[in-house]
Amino acid sequence: MKYEVSGDIKMGIKSRKFNFNVEANSEGHAKTKTYAHFGAKNKLKKGNVVVKNIKEVK
């Protein structure tokens, strides 16, 4: 299933809205993949990624 995850990430003093399309088995899995993505690519800790909305894309 495809999910669209949106929320905020805190980069230093700046906060930015993000939009992430991810393939996952469930909403929880999509959320985990979002944390993993920003952890790997932007070196952000889980606390700096605020997931606000997850919706399934058909």
Next chain:
Amino acid sequence: MIKPPKADFFGNPFLSLYFKANDNFCLGPLAIDEMLIKIINERLEVPLIKVDSGGSDLTGLYTALNNKGVVFSDIFGDVGSETMKQVSKDYNVHLHKSSNVHNANGNNICVNDSGGIINPDITSPEIKKISDVLGVEIIPMEIAGYKTVGSMCMATNSGFICHNETPPEVIKELETIFKVKGINVTVNFGVPFAGTAVIANSNGYLIGSESTGVEVQRVEEALDLMR
């Protein structure tokens, strides 16, 4: 007040590593700053299509395109390839999945609708395939001693920009290839690799957020987008 066309990708001003645009669409990674989506839609006047480039964010680096075709890397997984097939259907462009060892197509190929240049290390059969897909003659050449011409140069149908140390005779040669005028520029506060920080099409452009006013003005002049 009109804002300058500067942007970055989660703090990284080298936009062309992440995005590639033609006059009909813009390809980008799966995770994007929401503000950047709006800016791309407004400035380039094209929709943004998110492509999974094998788990990487570097969609622009692995893609070379003009209005006739798209060359993408074999690093794109099944999901990415499916998206590209859909793009091909929707926008009527030819596709080529490059499996060459030089698969960072964005770094190795610079093309517009009139002509193109390519890394001379790429084999002749591969150049022939790429040429057929993009529908233009592709010429192997070096710019300022670098073979990665895609990151040295960026061309649209209205102009091109190239590495700051490009000799005048090479700029003239590029003008005959791309059939548009262009100049040498720097981007992102003195970086000479012009192709890495600018995404542009005939409608507009975006430049890395570190670029100075003079750099923005020169890019605008080169791409014939002074309005």
